Amino acid sequence: MTIEHVSSNKSFGGWHKQYSHASTTTHCDMRFAIYLPPQCSSGAKVPVLYWLSGLTCTDENFMQKAGAQRIAAELGIAIVAPDTSPRGENVANDDGYDLGQGAGFYLNATQAPWSAHFHMYDYVVNELPALIEAHFPVTQQRAISGHSMGGHGALTIALKNPQLFASASAFSPICHPTQCPWGRKAFTAYLGEDQSTWLQYDTVHLISQNRESVPMLVDQGLDDNFLKEQLMPSALAEAVTQTDYPLVLRQHEGYDHSYYFIASFIEDHLRFHAKQLAE
């Protein structure tokens, strides 16, 4: 479990750093970014928020555009942003932006050629937290959040691992991937034609199973181009209402799918996670 330092930038008194490592889960080199708040420099151990990005993103989008470091520095929370898929010349890919490299969908692929590397679910649930907790001054308190495909990842991973995460949140998540074009394309390729195997990665389905609860916050912009066809927050709202799941869904007039939306509300998410992590 060695990691290689890629870059460092001082940010709000703490440090944004990038590392790469040979992943035993995805069988390729993976890069991730971590923000260590100033509290770490004075010897404190801090909890970790895992951030999962959306289609086409790397570890960089959130760290550069969300403006989260200011609040993480105030609250004393580390943020870890993995890449959105395995990558490299030897890793399978597709011409579409919504399949293959940059589009791992936070699942374990079972179908060739994807099954050789595309195990982002295991990577985020197991390998990455173990690596982070071995190498950085962090506690085992964890929260998880993400955007779009990464919002789907954050919610499904928290729903399936309530013991691992104190809280989960999402911006513009793909709520019901078994029923939308992005999800159906990806799940068919990664998981095959048997749709019963898809359900384990569908937030609306998992919430209807009414598992052990994880407090959740979801923000959705109402001028999001992908709202009805891909994201389907109304299906999420219905599942939450039927099961009384502790998920707050906020809908925001005028906001779109971009990081301008995320930056506008990321402070609320960090304060929400800080409160859950403190309980």
Next chain:
Amino acid sequence: MTIEHVSSNKSFGGWHKQYSHASTTTHCDMRFAIYLPPQCSSGAKVPVLYWLSGLTCTDENFMQKAGAQRIAAELGIAIVAPDTSPRGENVANDDGYDLGQGAGFYLNATQAPWSAHFHMYDYVVNELPALIEAHFPVTQQRAISGHSMGGHGALTIALKNPQLFASASAFSPICHPTQCPWGRKAFTAYLGEDQSTWLQYDTVHLISQNRESVPMLVDQGLDDNFLKEQLMPSALAEAVTQTDYPLVLRQHEGYDHSYYFIASFIEDHLRFHAKQLAE
């Protein structure tokens, strides 16, 4: 003076928008971004901070990475970010990242082939403010700021136009371009071999002329790769001391040349400008 709408994103209750227009100064289409704080939606006119970006940037870098909208929304300040040069197939260019398109240096070129389009000084001082004040709900109160090449632009433009700007600030500015490699290469190409024509675009020289004062704030990271060879803040500090110019130069341990540095201190700059604009 017509402008064409390119994009809109809601941000912190206000709007980030991009426009393009046929510039009569640079004789090509120019794109700019404007952040209109929420106060504009309720009919108020607000002051404007002009932001000049550095080498290789467009109107997008600052708007996506600095996290300034949060504070601009609170203070009721619009932010305008022009491109860093004329662009297009018919515009002269160079293979280097530090000359030609993306590297306009906020001057009026006098040498062929650059003199046909490279008039970023006149564009920022005259055409852009007139355009902004004709099309948007803003007052004629202006401030100016920028990064690196854009820090050089902000300081030199304010020094030469104290009646136009209430205040100026910069991150990591090229303080003494007549004496550093970036500046000497650009000035030789744009202005020619006669170095007496260069002095009008050199902050250290202009401050030594002790003109009408504009309050200024400059932040510089001490782990900036370009610190000694290109930026030369020590020459600025010396000029300010000798002339008693009202410029505060802050130097920050550990920070580099990136937007992680800018984001960490942009709030101070906006509050500095808001205070000067209110006086």
